[in-house]
Amino acid sequence: MTSPQRAPGGFPVVGVIGGGQLARMCAGPAAELSITLSVLSEAPDAAAAQVVPHSPVGDHTDVDDVLDFARHCDVVTFDHEHVPPAVLEALVSSGVALHPTPEALRFAQDKLAMRERLTTIGVACPRWARARTAAEVEDFAEQVGWPVVAKTPRGGYDGKGVRVIGSAAEVADWLDQVGAPGALHDGVLLEEKVDFVRELAVLIARSPSNQAAAWPVVETVQTDGICTEVLAPAPGLDPDLAAVATEAGLRIAEELGVTGVFAVEMFEVRDPGSGAAAYVVNELAMRPHNSGHWSMDGAVTGQFEQHLRAVLDLPLGAPTPRAPWTVMANVLGGDYPDLYPAYRHIMARDPALKVHLYGKAVRPGRKIGHVTVSGTDLDDLRERARHAADYLAGVITE
């Protein structure tokens, strides 16, 4: 494997395992900061490989590929959370600086481990249990009521690996794997179905020196289990809840030893007794996250620049918003493979729109880009972001 070209002046090389859009969106900030990126890509035409000169192709599950890649990097970080624990351990053993570390990543890779740890440190979670048998599923449902949310502890994303079930039979296939040789999980995670007001996300950056910075709490809007819209900051959020939720995010980051940018997805709930606003944690993501894309345009320091600063243990940038409101809408693939004419149209319609596309071929439902727009009138911003995303997806033709 060739070495990446390092910038003169003592600047470092950051390796990113995985060539998806998160690695791609590091490219602009890395160039500005004179940090060299190196990306271990799935394919020569991966989203990040299109824009990063040093993007060797390799298998992130293959120890030799990953070690060979890491040799040329001062620090290694991740585009996704799918690097197997054995590969992570091999990297650490050979002296590679990994951020986040395997100890922290475990809690993003294994949702049962995450629930156990969060409960220990006193962070609010939905009621939950580990079920290894149908009887244990029935027992849990008796406590919290049907339906129950069942999750595979590993491998889920964008709604995959999650089922809302009305009987134990609906997760029979997952339960069958428990105790099987080479099984991915030792039990299914069960959670009460939370009666939430809306979904929130807390985005935090933390460096190895324990400096931390938090962006404002945002509202995330999901459609069919996929995030489609983010409102920054979360409109009308109770300031006490904003403080408590941010404090929970910072506590998780410190207690779990997270480094880099990380996201805590939360449900906003009402206390059944007092009616006060409260949170329960839904998921953790230990990497830049879709709920933080708004910050690229909407904050003084965007999440991709901040992630680079954090994993390099550089001083963190200000997460201050640049405008009262920023709205982000994801662009999902539609039926039209040629985006360029639609993109001309939305640029003409809205000169203040910021368009981000990931260089990915259109497939229905695939996240292929996002748009953001910032300003003072939230309803207007939502309409504009929604229109642009829908137009790019081909949902509307005017």
Place this chain on the structure above:
Amino acid sequence: MTSPQRAPGGFPVVGVIGGGQLARMCAGPAAELSITLSVLSEAPDAAAAQVVPHSPVGDHTDVDDVLDFARHCDVVTFDHEHVPPAVLEALVSSGVALHPTPEALRFAQDKLAMRERLTTIGVACPRWARARTAAEVEDFAEQVGWPVVAKTPRGGYDGKGVRVIGSAAEVADWLDQVGAPGALHDGVLLEEKVDFVRELAVLIARSPSNQAAAWPVVETVQTDGICTEVLAPAPGLDPDLAAVATEAGLRIAEELGVTGVFAVEMFEVRDPGSGAAAYVVNELAMRPHNSGHWSMDGAVTGQFEQHLRAVLDLPLGAPTPRAPWTVMANVLGGDYPDLYPAYRHIMARDPALKVHLYGKAVRPGRKIGHVTVSGTDLDDLRERARHAADYLAGVITE
């Protein structure tokens, strides 16, 4: 020459001749917009070649190199104005879409042609003349008074090719070239030494369809002939002058047929009779320009994104400022080759500072980067930008 990798979805390839920092700073916006960049670079480690995957090395004065390069591009634009007219004509003859066009570029490459054209279209200029002999220099000085500003019509930048003279003898070497075989110029440009209040710059983008957008007029501060600081917008600028100067910029763009981003450097003067604020044009630059770097962080659409949109004839983005004030300070190379420790320091001191470095080796006086900072208190912003730039240059150690 290999072909660049094109993003799926019908997206174009923009070729940039020259691998300096202006080409480099197009990389982030190009990735966001899914536009593929291809850069004809001076060397494999040129500023842009470090961050753009397709950066073939070639000579911008060699017709074959440039034609071979242009073959893979949908449109070709420039990092600098040094491509010889014969090479430009060869590109046009072979059907390459060039922006700006050779007809427009001529006025940025030849300052005598620029003065003739601007005078014809009624744009305010200093009093000027073409001198081919010492006697003609003396004649002009008799009209405007010594000292006189003398310029070589071609090849000047950052103060090079400009002399403030007190006698014709001081440009004897330039006059000797007039009429010589293969001479670069047919006469020296003479201009009155303008008694200016300050320097301003108007930054415009214009597309082949004649859509145009103007950023606010900025003040530029020069030290030893090199721009060191930009204040956006120009503080206390008379609104009438702002309108007149912007209108002049737009008129020049249209009359000269400029496409892409272009800058008009101006002097702010006082009318000797009325005392009213007025402008005279100093120089033109037909490319993104140092006076527009503030817009990367300080405007909704930065100049590099806008340049890509303009040369592709895409709808232009909003040039609206994101904050009341943005200050940009250039980072000039100092005595310390290792920038990384200084850069950690300035990040720690000012988390809201935006740092841009160009991947260039430090040489004393060389532009190696810039910093910007946005906010509401101009004096505070100037102090912060100045401190960071000086610290990076090694001028101060606290």
